[in-house]
Amino acid sequence: MEAFLVSxxxxxxxxxxxxTQLLALVLAARYRKPIPIILGILVATLANxxxxxxxxxxxxxxxxxxxxxxxxxxxxxxxxxxxxVPDAVDADAEPAAPRFGVFGTTLVAFFLLEMxxxTQLxxxxxxxxxxTLAVVVLGTTLGMMLANVPAVLLxxxxxxxxxxxxxxxxxxxxxxxxxxxxxxxxxxxx
Numbered sequence: 210m211e212a213f214l215v216s217x218x219x220x221x222x223x224x225x226x227x228x229t230q231l232l233a234l235v236l237a238a239r240y241r242k243p244i245p246i247i248l249g250i251l252v253a254t255l256a257n258x259x260x261x262x263x264x265x266x267x268x269x270x271x272x273x274x275x276x277x278x279x280x281x282x283x284x285x286x287x288x289x290x291x292x293x294v295p296d297a298v299d300a301d302a303e304p305a306a307p308r309f310g311v312f313g314t315t316l317v318a319f320f321l322l323e324m325x326x327x328t329q330l331x332x333x334x335x336x337x338x339x340x341t342l343a344v345v346v347l348g349t350t351l352g353m354m355l356a357n358v359p360a361v362l363l364x365x366x367x368x369x370x371x372x373x374x375x376x377x378x379x380x381x382x383x384x385x386x387x388x389x390x391x392x393x394x395x396x397x398x399x
Contacts, residue, residue, distance in 0.1 A: 212339035216348025224356035233360040249315025265336025282392030289381040
């Protein structure tokens with residue numbers, strides 16, 4: 210249960226104000242079809258985070274527990290700093306024409322934009338920390354959905370009302386707490 214709750218919370222907080230959440234706002238404003246956008250986000254996130262989780266499991270198996278503890282601890286601290294840096298979407302960029310429909314456009318755009326993103330890297334680290342890959346992927350996917358579904362449903366109005374600096378600070382504090390705990394040996398991987 211811990212793996213699921215931590216994965217959900219960390220990713221939900223880290224995703225708020227992230228470029229993929231901004232993409233959700235852009236897609237919602239442009240296409241005004243929330244169901245295919247939400248389904249596209251869900252499928253893209255499941256695929257992306259399953260891949261990221263598999264990489265995390267591989268890291269956990271390939272590295273010794275001491276090396277893994279230091280790598281994970283420092284990774285969480287680095288993600289804390291990265292979380293404080295706001296993401297932006299190019300104002301001139303428009304989503305691709307819906308050649309594959311709204312669902313397909315969302316699926317491809319989300320999958321590609323999530324590559325190398327802090328939430329994907331958090332999934333790698335969480336999967337290396339916790340022994341239950343499926344639980345981590347479900348948790349990180351739920352975290353993504355908790356952050357992105359309101360963005361799709363509420364559009365730009367929600368983005369203007371959220372105090373982004375406060376949300377980023379809470380997400381950064383979560384990553385710091387995880388990093389320090391792992392470095393001190395609490396909740397050590399495996």
